Amino acid sequence: MIKKFSSPLPALAAIACVPALVWIIASDAGAQGSPDGKSLYAIRCAACHDTGLLGAPKPGAAGDWAARLPRGRDVLLEHAIKGFNKMPPRGGNPSLTDGDVAAALDYMLSRVEPRKAPATPAEPAASEKKAPVPAPVVKKVRSASATHRGVNAFNRLMKPPSKRNLPPTQDGIHDPGSEGTQALQAPRDSFETLPKANFGNRVDWVAALNNGDIAPRYDRMDPDAKPIIMDLNIVREVKGSMPDVVYPHKQHTEWLDCSNCHPAIFLPQKGANPMSMAGILLGKQCGVCHGKVAFPVSDCRRCHSAKKEPAN
Amino acid sequence: MVKRSGRAAGIALMVLAVGASIAGLTTSRQVHGEYGDVVINNYSDEAGMRPVVFPHWFHRIRFRCKVCHADLGFKFEAGGNDINMLKIIDGAYCGACHNGDIAWSVENCDLCHSAKPRTPTQVHDSTIQKLVAPGKSK
Numbered sequence: 001m002i003k004k005f006s007s008p009l010p011a012l013a014a015i016a017c018v019p020a021l022v023w024i025i026a027s028d029a030g031a032q033g034s035p036d037g038k039s040l041y042a043i044r045c046a047a048c049h050d051t052g053l054l055g056a057p058k059p060g061a062a063g064d065w066a067a068r069l070p071r072g073r074d075v076l077l078e079h080a081i082k083g084f085n086k087m088p089p090r091g092g093n094p095s096l097t098d099g100d101v102a103a104a105l106d107y108m109l110s111r112v113e114p115r116k117a118p119a120t121p122a123e124p125a126a127s128e129k130k131a132p133v134p135a136p137v138v139k140k141v142r143s144a145s146a147t148h149r150g151v152n153a154f155n156r157l158m159k160p161p162s163k164r165n166l167p168p169t170q171d172g173i174h175d176p177g178s179e180g181t182q183a184l185q186a187p188r189d190s191f192e193t194l195p196k197a198n199f200g201n202r203v204d205w206v207a208a209l210n211n212g213d214i215a216p217r218y219d220r221m222d223p224d225a226k227p228i229i230m231d232l233n234i235v236r237e238v239k240g241s242m243p244d245v246v247y248p249h250k251q252h253t254e255w256l257d258c259s260n261c262h263p264a265i266f267l268p269q270k271g272a273n274p275m276s277m278a279g280i281l282l283g284k285q286c287g288v289c290h291g292k293v294a295f296p297v298s299d300c301r302r303c304h305s306a307k308k309e310p311a312n
Numbered sequence: 313m314v315k316r317s318g319r320a321a322g323i324a325l326m327v328l329a330v331g332a333s334i335a336g337l338t339t340s341r342q343v344h345g346e347y348g349d350v351v352i353n354n355y356s357d358e359a360g361m362r363p364v365v366f367p368h369w370f371h372r373i374r375f376r377c378k379v380c381h382a383d384l385g386f387k388f389e390a391g392g393n394d395i396n397m398l399k400i401i402d403g404a405y406c407g408a409c410h411n412g413d414i415a416w417s418v419e420n421c422d423l424c425h426s427a428k429p430r431t432p433t434q435v436h437d438s439t440i441q442k443l444v445a446p447g448k449s450k
Contacts, residue, residue, distance in 0.1 A: 172345060187369055
């Protein structure tokens with residue numbers, strides 16, 4: 001190693017220069033291909049832009065960009081923010097900031113441009129390798145969107161309104177690249193006319209059934225089959241100052257059959273079913289459904305609803 | 313020189329590990345599935361299919377819980393029913409309705425097998441998933 005250089009100084013100087021050069025390039029490349037832009041693209045844009053839905057330009061297809069690139073980044077950004085032809089404003093997500101849209105656009109451009117506009121021959125390789133070096137521009141984008149993500153989010157377990165009832169292409173579980181996902185109905189389309197609740201699906205299913213907003217079948221084949229309803233309230237006295245629990249058989253037998261709960265989950269006998277909130281939170285007893293599909297137990301007063309008699 | 317490169321490799325590995333863990337965190341944060349969506353991945357990944365997403369909300373608009381959970385014998389446990397395509401084509405489980413008669417039939421593979429590959433079996437957005445064992449609740 002040392003033999004190749006007559007003196008170690010030139011080598012040291014070269015080593016010292018590389019990071020400086022790389023930093024300058026990276027600050028540019030970082031803005032274009034920053035992880036933020038990439039992840040935003042994956043959640044918000046990929047559903048249409050990966051598949052070319054409604055003529056959306058695909059990042060990997062240089063042909064899609066031939067007519068668009070000459071307009072320049074500023075025009076493309078304006079179209080992405082304000083909408084253009086079939087591109088809805090901010091890709092249909094009003095919660096995205098200008099910075100978010102710019103980051104996603106820059107990420108898309110970074111996937112198109114290398115082929116079209118190679119810079120000086122030596123530089124691209126260096127910039128590709130060192131791209132993850134944090135650049136000032138990236139930080140700026142992060143702070144702009146910190147209002148709805150990251151450490152400043154109000155509560156990590158609470159979903160902001162913009163994240164509720166998302167369509168399958170955006171919900172993070174469904175694969176936006178699948179044709180089936182594109183065909184699936186969005187929850188919001190069905191929920192609009194249903195009574196609202198503060199938890200779960202944000203739908204009050206019991207009220208929806210009572211009002212006749214929905215008419216779910218009680219029998220697989222027979223649309224006219226009527227449920228066998230048992231109108232019996234069970235009051236469970238609870239410890240401490242929490243109001244006692246009133247368990248209504250009526251609302252449960254509207255949806256369920258006796259055999260769903262008895263005897264596997266609850267022995268049909270008073271006092272035979274010791275339970276605790278810890279167990280319920282872990283999926284026992286009421287937690288078999290409540291906290292998974294029926295309203296979650298964070299809605300305390302829907303069960304703890306009977307005010308205690310004042311002690312004499 | 314050797315020591316230095318060893319140390320450099322160590323640092324590079326640490327950076328990679330931290331990067332990977334951050335990537336993992338952001339991925340979990342990006343999931344906003346509908347309450348009660350069940351991902352079933354008993355056999356899908358192995359078979360090279362996308363895992364299944366079962367949307368409770370869509371089905372409870374059309375059927376009461378009892379139809380599937382009492383009449384058709386679905387247990388109240390994500391992944392606990394050992395469902396496979398043979399049983400479905402035979403008319404059991406999903407096949408009781410998804411037969412082209414009550415609901416669309418099984419040749420629409422993509423409509424059910426629509427989850428991102430390698431999504432674990434879980435009830436999405438459930439209390440257990442959020443508070444106790446993220447990604448492992450049933």
